[in-house]
Amino acid sequence: MTHRPARDAKTSAHGLAAPGPTADAAPVPADPAPQDPGTAAPAEPVLSVRDLSVRFRMRGGRDIAAVSDASFDLRPGECLALVGESGCGKSVLASALLGLLPRNATTAGQALAGGIDLLAADERTLARTVRGRRVGLVPQSPSAHLTPVRTVRSQLRETVRELTGARKTALRQATEAAAERAAFPADHLDRYPHQLSGGLAQRAATALALVGDAPLLLADEPTTGLDRDLVDRTVDELRRHADAGHALLMITHDLAAAERIADRVAVMYAGRVVELTDARAFFGTPGPRHPYARGLLDALPERAFAPIPGMPPELGDLPEGCAFAARCARTTSACGTLPALDAGTACHHPHEEAPRA
Numbered sequence: 001m002t003h004r005p006a007r008d009a010k011t012s013a014h015g016l017a018a019p020g021p022t023a024d025a026a027p028v029p030a031d032p033a034p035q036d037p038g039t040a041a042p043a044e045p046v047l048s049v050r051d052l053s054v055r056f057r058m059r060g061g062r063d064i065a066a067v068s069d070a071s072f073d074l075r076p077g078e079c080l081a082l083v084g085e086s087g088c089g090k091s092v093l094a095s096a097l098l099g100l101l102p103r104n105a106t107t108a109g110q111a112l113a114g115g116i117d118l119l120a121a122d123e124r125t126l127a128r129t130v131r132g133r134r135v136g137l138v139p140q141s142p143s144a145h146l147t148p149v150r151t152v153r154s155q156l157r158e159t160v161r162e163l164t165g166a167r168k169t170a171l172r173q174a175t176e177a178a179a180e181r182a183a184f185p186a187d188h189l190d191r192y193p194h195q196l197s198g199g200l201a202q203r204a205a206t207a208l209a210l211v212g213d214a215p216l217l218l219a220d221e222p223t224t225g226l227d228r229d230l231v232d233r234t235v236d237e238l239r240r241h242a243d244a245g246h247a248l249l250m251i252t253h254d255l256a257a258a259e260r261i262a263d264r265v266a267v268m269y270a271g272r273v274v275e276l277t278d279a280r281a282f283f284g285t286p287g288p289r290h291p292y293a294r295g296l297l298d299a300l301p302e303r304a305f306a307p308i309p310g311m312p313p314e315l316g317d318l319p320e321g322c323a324f325a326a327r328c329a330r331t332t333s334a335c336g337t338l339p340a341l342d343a344g345t346a347c348h349h350p351h352e353e354a355p356r357a
């Protein structure tokens, strides 16, 4: 595996710059696209990730395997929920897609969006062509993402001007329309971030993320810190965005939110995708097939309320075989070999699929 050093991501909060030339990379074959039942035409992926890995080089020469060999496609109108415990690599994966990794990171693999390999593109291409235009971001900490000394209107207006080219009256109207799209109240537009509740800051950040109408939206823990009602409203807004034909990668540890929004679910454990499956099958019948994924659901208070024993392994000291073995009730000697993701599950002894009717 060849690793590339991370770019020096010196960007503004939204990573925007004036439009510029595109540095296209040669596309690689992806897995076969499913047929759209309405048109019988294949739906091309908006994002195609192959063998994405991220390593952090620490002082003393130690390597942290934050993400290993992640592969998935994301198509228009589809929401993929990337779930797992804190520290499993979800947000590092999102940062890699936006070129926002720190300088001690290296990446390997490929992530194609609109013909651009997001892992190989230079900072100029990412700033001018990708961030906000091809890939929008709803950030993990909206209040930290907003500029504290400028009103929401000012920040939204600047983003609208950069991404749409609107001026004067059209700019004012487009700014207010952008706020309305994220249900941000017009009478709060002249407030500063510190004058907003957590929910309104979330809506402001969502409004900024939606301005460019990017084909792909990354939502990194967009419901953190919100009460259940606001979680549902935020998730429903994002779902509407996907239903309008955009691809949505929602990174979350909130399984209730994932169940509400997702078409498919990818479960990460110790930096690897260990289950990738249809959301209805995952949350309903037959349920997760990977023991860790099943444990995540069983830990929910509304289910068995049975926590997974033990702790995740250190990403700098992973075992050679399955990283879940020390916590798994199904482990055998076969688990000393790393299981590949096969038919949506990376496990030597997955739970059975439900018998077909």
Ligand code: SF4
Pocket: 290, 291, 292, 322, 323, 324, 325, 326, 328, 329, 330, 331, 332, 334, 335, 339, 346, 347, 348, 349, 350
């Ligand atoms: S590979 Fe083995 S240890 Fe890992 S989850 Fe499956 S059964 Fe458990």
